[in-house]
Amino acid sequence: MLQNDPASIALPPLAIPVRTIGRRTFDFSRQIAVMAIVNRTPDSFYDDCATYELDRAVEAAVQAANDGADWVDIGGVPFAPGPEVPVDEELARVIPVIEALAVESDVVVSVDTFRPEVAAAAIAAGASVINDTTGIHDPRLARVVGDSEATLVITHSLARPRRPYPRPHYHDVGSQVAGFLRDRIDVARANGVPDERIVLDPGHDLNKNTRQTLELTRRFGEITALGYPTLAAVSNKDFVGEALGRPKGERLAGSLAAATVSALLGARIVRMHNVREAVDAMRMVEAVLGWREPVFETHNL
Template identity: 40%
Template sequence: MQLVVGEDTLDLTNTSLVMGVLNRTPDSFYDKGSYFAFDAFLKKAEALVLEGADILDVGGVKAGPGDEVTEEEELDRVVPAVEALSKRFDVLISVDTWRARVIEESLSAGARIGNDISGFADPGYLDAVAKARGAVVATHIRLRPRVKDPNPIYSDLIGEVKDFLMARVKMAEEAGLPPLSVMIDVGFDLGKTTEQSLALFDATEEFARLGYALLVSASNKGFLGESLGLDINSRREASLAAVALSMIRGARIFRVHDVRGTRRVVDTLSAIFDPKEWGQRFKEHKSLD
């Protein structure tokens, strides 16, 4: 259980990385643009770091449908933000973008991870990350970002998502990225119904056994809200429960809005389980293949 980011190797056997969501969008689904202004953005970043974030995930365009955001607009939102963060904080910086030019310029400004929900649709994306010796998140999506997918149909949900992710891992390796520099994310709510997202969550152990750091992005997602009848402002406990259960099942990176709560959950689990036990549990999981 390792993640390689350039010259750094992070041992995730008995610990987890908390990735704080840090939007520079006026229309994000959860914070509704609360941190779009640059000063507010920096204050939020400082708060997330103090609360225990290992990674700050900067996004300039929301994943769902909305007003068009040009490449130049995204660059203006993201690159100065990354540069400011890299000068202020000693944490990993990730950029949530599917555009090759945005990730290239963000990496030059101090980012180290490309979080691409499109499945590397932009041909130059992986080359840019490999050249900068960064790391990537490969996320499953059925169509493409910003496009409604109201009736997603799969003949074999788990198998299709696995195949998609492993194909993206291969793409990353062929571009020159080390295998352990690729994280995988099943993409809850991205071209999935609530039932499909729940089925993918239930299969967390299967995805953890694939041998790549598994990132879970369930925080305040619609599938949690719809399952429990909770509105967007009432999903904190459900989100933390998802973190705890998925960590026990092998996930090690959590993209979240509530950094403080998530930090406490993952640190508690790490304290409860001896490092040797975590390692043995993972070996036992691997032996089931």
């Protein structure tokens, strides 16, 4: 393996870089994981129901694993404001996908939920990550994770689940997001989730406008300085579209740029819709950082 150049980019150290999550082990001191996205919702912001049907969702999840994704994140309820989805309906959307994917691949299975009942059923079905985009709004969810072997993603967001949060204001977005995450880490610990099973997410676009999200991305190092593996969920989001003036279907280049900037500031998981392109981008970042050998070498040899 290539050795790090002392003059290369300095990244914040991780307190516990080596993590076993599900059936895979990651060394986040020299590895960037790609988390694919599969939404079984009729109202997701990006894919217009493309994976709402069960067979399409399973096919997309398996294809993401085959395309090199390290994780697949399955969601049954969008973050965006909207009508409540009953617990039974959320379970019916996500559990069959988890079960099918666990049979087909050793990829890490993550479930995007804020409900403790769904988290418990998802873990029993084979999920090894609970991705809570509501910042542990319900501490019982942390207790469910604490009583298992699963990892918990703690995300910065301010609104109650599926509720609007108009015109968000921050006097210092970087320090406020970091402070929120510190507080929620304490909640997770108090409910039995150890440090080695905590991942952070500053919540790009979640209760933040475009300028706030761009500043938070510039200051991503303040979040990674907390010492936990940090997730950058930047794919096709509105801050990319508004920064570039691009509609949903034309945000790939901007999303890859945002993911790369986040990785160079310490992100160790990137949540992306376009799996093959994201895998190539992150493997290239690893190669530039000296963490990965070239696949082959013929140029000028």
